Amino acid sequence: MRADNSHHLIAAARHRAAATRRRAIAALRRMDKAGTPITVNAVAQEAGVSRSWLYNQPDLHAEIERLRTRRNPTATKPVPDRQRASDASLLRRLESAAERIKRLEADNQQLREALALALGERRTAAVLGGAPTTRRDTNPPRSLDPADDPSRTPSSSRRRWSKP
Numbered sequence: 001m002r003a004d005n006s007h008h009l010i011a012a013a014r015h016r017a018a019a020t021r022r023r024a025i026a027a028l029r030r031m032d033k034a035g036t037p038i039t040v041n042a043v044a045q046e047a048g049v050s051r052s053w054l055y056n057q058p059d060l061h062a063e064i065e066r067l068r069t070r071r072n073p074t075a076t077k078p079v080p081d082r083q084r085a086s087d088a089s090l091l092r093r094l095e096s097a098a099e100r101i102k103r104l105e106a107d108n109q110q111l112r113e114a115l116a117l118a119l120g121e122r123r124t125a126a127v128l129g130g131a132p133t134t135r136r137d138t139n140p141p142r143s144l145d146p147a148d149d150p151s152r153t154p155s156s157s158r159r160r161w162s163k164p
């Protein structure tokens with residue numbers, strides 16, 4: 001039976017892991033002193049280690065993130081002051097939009113009522129054959145065909161008409 005020499009393999013693996021860690025820490029310090037941008041990819045290339053290994057070392061990954069944010073506190077470009085909207089201006093825009101919606105709803109309701117009145121007068125004139133009652137209705141309806149009446153809507157694709 002052979003002797004168990006696994007302790008040599010374990011020691012070699014520990015030595016290799018420690019050497020890899022020292023290379024990564026040294027690369028991180030060199031890059032910090034040189035002022036080069038610090039990213040996981042850049043540190044991995046500089047140290048000769050894999051990115052996945054760096055991500056699996058929580059303390060090294062945290063140090064990389066700390067140094068990266070220290071050099072570049074905002075990763076995204078800030079919005080220029082002229083383009084930044086304040087809470088007050090956003091609130092005013094919201095109020096303005098609400099007022100406009102109310103005006104449009106009132107206009108819409110007024111137009112619906114006027115249309116209903118005009119269509120009712122037109123229908124009355126067509127049914128009774130009498131004289132129009134308003135100035136708008138001085139011209140007789142173009143067609144007495146129910147299919148041309150805008151108050152009716154098609155009920156199927158074969159253009160049968162019914163009241164809405």
